[in-house]
Amino acid sequence: MRPGAETKRLRGWLVRELRSLRGITEHELAKAVGCARSTVSTWETRNQPPNPGNLTSLANFFGVTPADLLEGPQDACTLRDLRVHNGYTQKQIAAFLGVVVSTYCDVETGRQGLPERWVPILASLYGASEQAVRKSAPYRRSCK
Incomplete structure (x- = not known):
């Protein structure tokens, strides 16, 4: 884990x-x-978060948001944290953005800068401010 990153734990x-x-x-x-x-027993006793697909299914089953089931600060450290905290897969985010998965993955991992046109879309999906999305991008850089 990189310095300053906090893992999200399941409640x-x-x-x-x-x-x-x-x-x-x-x-x-x-x-x-x-x-x-x-797996359910592990979630309940060890607070280990499920994969994004199971987190979404679990939240939908109980009628809550994925974020309701996770502990941790509201402002996530990385784009990946925001995505996982909200129960999305990279494939789902890529579809929302209208790009291929590898393009989104390149941005999430820092191999490519965060396109400014993505910021309002991601902010809306994650229920975060545009500033929080920009800060969560690797190297905190963006491109136009």
Whole structure:
């Protein structure tokens, strides 16, 4: 992990509480989300976040946002943090932006600068300010 980056942890207690309120077992939740029962147990006891697809499915199942299920500061450190925190895959973000996945990946990893025209789209998707999106881009640079 790079210095200053904070990992997002799942609020396992909240997943367990939401599951209990619905009166369902770990096995039933796993079936609804599309994972193994042991995976649900790991989420609840070790606070390990699910992959973006499962995080989205889990949030949709409970009627909450992916961000509601994760701990951590509202301002993420990187574009990847923002994307994962909101439960998106790179493929989904690329589709929203109308680009191929490799182009988005190049921006997220810093191999290419953040196009200014993407900033308002990403801010809207992530529920973040445009300034927060710009700051989360690798090397905090942008291009036009």
